[in-house]
Amino acid sequence: MPTADELINPRTTDLLASVMAAAGAAPAAALRGCGALLEELPFGRRVTTVRDAVLADLPDAYPAFADVVRTALSRPDFTGWTTFPVNAAVAERALACDVFEPGLELLAALTPRLTAETAVRPFLREDLPRSLRQVLEWTGHPDHHVRRLASESTRPRLPWAPRLTALVTDPAPALPVLDALYQDPSEYVRRSVANHLNDISHDHPDTAVATAARWLARPAPTTPALVRHGLRTLVKAGRPDALALLGHDPAVRVRVVGPDVRTPEVRLGEHLVFGFEITNTGSRGARLALDYVIHHRKANGGLAPKVFKLTTRDLAPGERWSAVRRHPFRQLTTRRYHPGVHRVRLQVNGQAHDFAEFTLDTPTGAALAGPDGTSPAPHREEAAR
Secondary structure, three states, X not given: OOOHHHHOOHHHHHHHHHHHHHHHHOOOHHHHHHHHHOOOOOHHHHHHHHHHHHHHHOOOOHHHHHHHHHHHOOOOOOOHHHOHHHHHHHHXXXXXXXXXXXXXXXXXXXXXXXXXXXXXXXXXXXXXXXXXXXXXXXXXXXXXXXXXXXXXXXXXXXXXXXXXXXXXXXXXXXXXXXXXXXXXXXXXXXXXXXXXHHHHHHHOHHHHHHHHHHHHHOOOOOHHHHHHHHOHHHHHOOOHHHHHHOOOOOOOOEEEEEEEEOOOEEEOOOEEEEEXXXXXXXXXXEEEEEEEEEEEEOOXXXXXXXXXXXXXXXXXXXXXEEEEEEEEOOOOOOOOOOOEEEEEEEEEOOEEEEEEEEEEEOOOOXXXXXXXXXXXXXXXXXXXX
């Protein structure tokens, strides 16, 4: 993942100052001076620092402010991370001036340059019903970036953004947005819908399963794949109704041999390698959702499980399947590895099987803790997850 300095830095602010000056914010003095303030700041504070400089350089009145931003949109170099703090400035200025729908429409115009999903969320927190009326209109927009904005901005648990407490408590108000988009022709949009459904599943699994069942009752050819991705957390957790909806019997009869650990000692930066064998011992064909669980060693010596997707596979009665998996142990900003004995086990249709142990060796201080605000949200194409 890129660092904060790779995304928003003095070069970014110098370019943004030139763009805004040419668009009517001359002399863009605050923007020209804020690059020197960014050193050692995490990503979030870089965004707010540049946002405040944009607010200082652009007109106070919203119509004149918006005119400068729309003029900047005519320039091809006003794109990527130069737009991210501007999105935040649009939200700040529009809400301060009580300019609601025009502010959201300006964010829709900006979103094809990178993504404005985070900047929409202050509007949703300010007035959810009013915002959702505008967001629902975006579901019919000809630009797939704007249609995705409708789903992504309303995600209850959007990564690297404050949660939308109202939609965490009750996701129902945003469901019409997802209903309008689950058959979207763009995979980019459908991926966002699946991630939104997965967000819902964390707090309201019944709602997520019922929504998925409703979509499968009126599917497009792409709907089964969307639902599988949207219910992935429930499948990993062994939720019976989610498994059954996807054709996986939690009571399936299988024999699991393994995991057979081929690398009993693993260093950070290397791979855990393990093999396994699965046989369908039942009298009917079985659709198997195969996952594996790494039980990571914690600082206090305990173990914390993390489920990883392996594959989905159909086995005929008596059919046997074997494979080898390589699991990387890389330095991450989202996990701190601790040395010692770890465990790995197979999970079939949500049911855990026997475990095997291996030892992880981590150099002191080599792995990074996170997320701590220093790592930004990924680029919109990477965020399709």
